[in-house]
Amino acid sequence: MHILDERSFKRVESVKTRDYFKNCSVLSGKIICGECGSVYTRQVRKLSGGDRIYDWMCARYREFGRKTPNQYKPWVSNRTSVRFSEEGCDNITIKQETVYKVLNDIKCEYFGSDNQLIGDTIGLLKESIERCKKDDTMQKEIENIEYEIERLNETIRNLTENMLDGVISKETYKDMVKRYEEERMEWDSQLSGMKGKGDKVKTLEDRIRDIEAALNEETLEEATISSILEYIDKIYVYTDRFEITFHMDKVLSVENHELLKELESSSRLVYMIAKEDMKYKRNALDKTNEIIYNAIKENSKIQIQELAELTGLSRTTIHFRIQRFKELGYLGHRTEPGRKKEWEIYRELDSGIERVDAG
Ligand SMILES: [Zn+2]
Numbered sequence: 001m002h003i004l005d006e007r008s009f010k011r012v013e014s015v016k017t018r019d020y021f022k023n024c025s026v027l028s029g030k031i032i033c034g035e036c037g038s039v040y041t042r043q044v045r046k047l048s049g050g051d052r053i054y055d056w057m058c059a060r061y062r063e064f065g066r067k068t069p070n071q072y073k074p075w076v077s078n079r080t081s082v083r084f085s086e087e088g089c090d091n092i093t094i095k096q097e098t099v100y101k102v103l104n105d106i107k108c109e110y111f112g113s114d115n116q117l118i119g120d121t122i123g124l125l126k127e128s129i130e131r132c133k134k135d136d137t138m139q140k141e142i143e144n145i146e147y148e149i150e151r152l153n154e155t156i157r158n159l160t161e162n163m164l165d166g167v168i169s170k171e172t173y174k175d176m177v178k179r180y181e182e183e184r185m186e187w188d189s190q191l192s193g194m195k196g197k198g199d200k201v202k203t204l205e206d207r208i209r210d211i212e213a214a215l216n217e218e219t220l221e222e223a224t225i226s227s228i229l230e231y232i233d234k235i236y237v238y239t240d241r242f243e244i245t246f247h248m249d250k251v252l253s254v255e256n257h258e259l260l261k262e263l264e265s266s267s268r269l270v271y272m273i274a275k276e277d278m279k280y281k282r283n284a285l286d287k288t289n290e291i292i293y294n295a296i297k298e299n300s301k302i303q304i305q306e307l308a309e310l311t312g313l314s315r316t317t318i319h320f321r322i323q324r325f326k327e328l329g330y331l332g333h334r335t336e337p338g339r340k341k342e343w344e345i346y347r348e349l350d351s352g353i354e355r356v357d358a359g
Contacts, residue, residue: 025054026226027099027235033058034238035091042096054096058237060089092239094273099235100225102242102271105323107228108333109304110259112341124223138194145191152184236268244269262315270316274324288313289321293349296331300342 031040038060045053065083067090070076156177163173231250236243245268251259262269288311295302295310304322308315325331334344 025096026222026229027056027096030229030232031056031099031235031237033060033089033091034236034243036060036089038089040094040237055093056096056099056237057093058089058091060087061091061093064088066090090239091237092273094237098273099242100221101323101327102244103225103228103232104221105271105319106232106244106269107224109319110256110262111228111231112335124226142191142194145187145194149184149187149191152180152187156180156184241273242271244271272317272320274320289325290349292318292321293325293330296343297345300334300344301340302343 025042028042029039032038033040036058038058040056041059041062043055043057043062045055047053064085064087066077067085067088069078069082069084070090076082159168159173159176159180162168163170168176231246231254233245233247236245246259246263248263251263291311292307295307304315304318307313307318307322311318313321322331329346330349331343331345333341335341
């Protein structure tokens with residue numbers, strides 16, 4: 001019975017391959033509630049289509065519920081199912097997607113040309129492929145053992161013939177058969193031990209599919225996130241922003257000057273979370289964004305620092321706004337090997353410009 005179409009099958013495969021990396025999320029223990037200091041833990045939501053969405057929420061909230069009614073959602077707070085407790089926490093729940101987006105942005109902005117990071121990412125992908133190959137090695141071992149068993153069976157058959165022909169005595173025959181059978185039993189138990197690991201033994205086709213899946217986009221993203229997390233100490237979540245701290249020794253060791261400059265003043269990178277983002281809405285652009293957009297359009301090599309000076313906003317805010325532009329499909333980066341990255345305009349600014357409170 002053929003249930004899955006090719007796309008769904010690939011998705012299933014990629015989930016399997018991602019499990020090769022680690023059983024738990026790469027973000028485990030990294031996200032901390034800025035309000036109460038508890039860790040954020042992950043919860044899986046299964047959509048009707050079978051897709052999974054991961055949400056991260058404060059462990060304290062998860063255990064004790066909210067501390068106070070939600071002023072933004074009084075209709076929710078009034079439900080009897082909503083728990084309130086002195087030990088609770090009011091901090092927000094965030095989608096994993098949102099965290100990944102911020103981490104990807106940090107990677108593009110500060111580690112875009114970082115060979116160390118690219119190397120790490122490739123290393124993680126190789127690891128995943130190695131795991132696929134290990135299965136291959138196991139298959140070969142099984143084949144070897146099966147060959148050994150067959151060889152012993154053959155020897156025993158020959159002995160029987162020799163015995164019947166009177167070449168060897170019955171006593172010698174018994175002794176030798178006993179020895180060979182003991183050897184065969186050893187091989188047999190080894191073999192069943194290996195086969196006991198069941199689905200790890202795969203056909204060549206399965207293994208190729210695993211390797212393909214290891215190279216798909218989702219896994220690449222996971223590898224990128226893992227390698228950037230090497231540099232990140234903690235991600236603190238507040239109701240309106242992320243504050244990100246780094247392992248300074250690691251940042252110093254790769255001499256990431258851009259990032260060091262940014263961390264000089266506050267030692268944390270701040271990323272605002274738009275209210276619209278929490279409600280998972282997409283929004284349009286305001287006047288300042290128009291200035292940013294036009295400046296990029298005029299000069300495809302303009303730096304974040306220059307945009308900050310032009311608008312009087314902080315680099316972080318500029319960063320946040322550009323993130324919105326990218327999300328909405330207005331612009332992106334053109335990167336060619338050996339060249340500094342350049343902006344690329346994808347579409348014209350819409351006329352219906354709304355105000356965005358970027359914080
Ligand atoms: Zn909390």
